[in-house]
Amino acid sequence: MAKSVEKPTKGSEEQEPNKVPKKRRFLAGLIYSVAVLIFMATIASYVFRYELGLNQLVSSEAIPKPDPERYVMLTEDLEIRRKSLSRRYRDAGTEEARQAVLQESSQLLQAVLPDMMRCWLGTPWDFHGTCDGPGKGKIACGYFVSTTLKDAGFKVDRYKLAQQPSQNIIRTFVDKSRIQIRAGMGYYDFLTMMKELPKGIYLVGLDKHVGFIVHEGKDKSIRFIHSSGRTPYRVVDETEPEAISLKYSNYRVIGNLTAEDDTIKKWLLNQSFPVTQ
Numbered sequence: 001m002a003k004s005v006e007k008p009t010k011g012s013e014e015q016e017p018n019k020v021p022k023k024r025r026f027l028a029g030l031i032y033s034v035a036v037l038i039f040m041a042t043i044a045s046y047v048f049r050y051e052l053g054l055n056q057l058v059s060s061e062a063i064p065k066p067d068p069e070r071y072v073m074l075t076e077d078l079e080i081r082r083k084s085l086s087r088r089y090r091d092a093g094t095e096e097a098r099q100a101v102l103q104e105s106s107q108l109l110q111a112v113l114p115d116m117m118r119c120w121l122g123t124p125w126d127f128h129g130t131c132d133g134p135g136k137g138k139i140a141c142g143y144f145v146s147t148t149l150k151d152a153g154f155k156v157d158r159y160k161l162a163q164q165p166s167q168n169i170i171r172t173f174v175d176k177s178r179i180q181i182r183a184g185m186g187y188y189d190f191l192t193m194m195k196e197l198p199k200g201i202y203l204v205g206l207d208k209h210v211g212f213i214v215h216e217g218k219d220k221s222i223r224f225i226h227s228s229g230r231t232p233y234r235v236v237d238e239t240e241p242e243a244i245s246l247k248y249s250n251y252r253v254i255g256n257l258t259a260e261d262d263t264i265k266k267w268l269l270n271q272s273f274p275v276t277q
Contacts, residue, residue, distance in 0.1 A: 063232075064121040066135030071119035075151045078112050082153050086268045099261075105268055106200070106258045109152070113201050113258075114214045116148055117225045120235040125227045130159070134235075141210050144227035144235060145169060145203065148212075155266075156273040164275060166205020167253050171276040173203065173263050174255030187247040191240060194222055200258040206249035213246075213254065 085108070089101040120134045123144075131137030132147060139147070142162035146169070150158045154173070161169055170179055182190060194202075195218045202213040204224070211226025224243040227235045238246075246252070257263065266273060 063234075064118075066121065066123045066235075067119040068134045068136070071116060071134050071151075074112060074116050074119065075153075078108070078116075079153055081108060082268065082270075086270070089265075089268050101268070102261055102264050105264050109258050109264070109267075110199070110201055113148070113152055113212075114223070114225065116152060117212060117214075117235075118237055120144060120148070120227075121237055123227070123235045125229055125233045125235070127229065129227070130162075139227050139235065141227045141229060142166075142169065145210055145212065149173075153267055153270070154273055155270055157275055160275045164277065166203075166210040168276045169210055170203045170205060170253060170255040172273055173257050174260055175262070178260070179253060179255045181251075181253045183251050185252065190252060191222065194254075198256060198259055200256040202254050202256050204246070205251075205253040206245060207251050209245055209249070211245075 082105075085101055085105050089098055089105075092098040092101060120139070123131070123134050123136075124138045125140065126138035127140055129138030129140045130143050131139050133151075140162065142164070143158065146156065146158035146161040149161075150156055156172065161172060164172075167179070167181075182193070185193075194213070194215060197215065199215045199217045202215055204211055204213045209226065209229065211224060214223040214225060216222075221240050224238045224240075224246045225236070226238075226245070228245065230245060236242075238244075263273075265271075
């Protein structure tokens with residue numbers, strides 16, 4: 001009687017030859033995927049380090065340096081011109097002639113004050129900073145404002161002025177009736193409002209900050225120049241998009257320093273400005 005030949009059952013000899021290749025293919029795929037991920041992570045790391053180094057280099061090169069020599073030159077020249085305008089004002093025989101001198105004086109301050117402010121760029125900020133010139137130490141926001149104005153010929157106690165709330169700093173130079181206070185106004189609505197106002201050098205107070213707004217006309221962007229208590233922690237000249245402190249402040253109070261005839265007259269005649277308290 002012939003012996004029957006058993007056929008291999010499913011799951012034994014038919015599957016056995018394929019078990020090893022499947023495992024090998026899986027392991028090979030896993031190793032390949034891990035290798036690709038490691039390679040991509042390495043490339044990304046090199047790119048990140050390169051971009052970081054490049055940004056630091058560009059940032060380092062972009063940091064302006066204080067310019068004390070130019071600052072002294074500007075203040076001395078402004079004082080000479082102030083005295084000349086003062087003589088013309090005293091000698092003016094008519095109100096019309098005096099108004100012409102006041103207008104010329106306002107235009108002079110609008111031109112020179114921003115140049116003086118920019119000599120401070122790069123001077124480090126500190127909450128207690130009281131240095132008396134660009135690059136001579138650290139400067140707080142209030143002292144940046146008070147020192148610049150004092151050096152521009154405004155006869156004021158820079159220490160007492162700097163220690164006041166921003167609204168009092170502004171009221172020292174601008175009549176209360178012409179100070180504008182806005183709370184809760186959106187930033188772009190504020191910018192629109194600013195551009196409808198007369199051009200000039202504005203003092204601006206924020207939630208816990210003070211600085212200058214340079215407004216050169218309706219068709220031009222405003223500049224915010226201040227000693228910044230946030231990154232980059234130094235005196236900066238910021239465009240509208242860069243002015244983060246101005247943008248995110250809930251409270252804004254402004255006054256046009258160079259539009260005040262009484263203020264310009266006191267500046268011309270070297271009269272003292274009592275600090276509003």
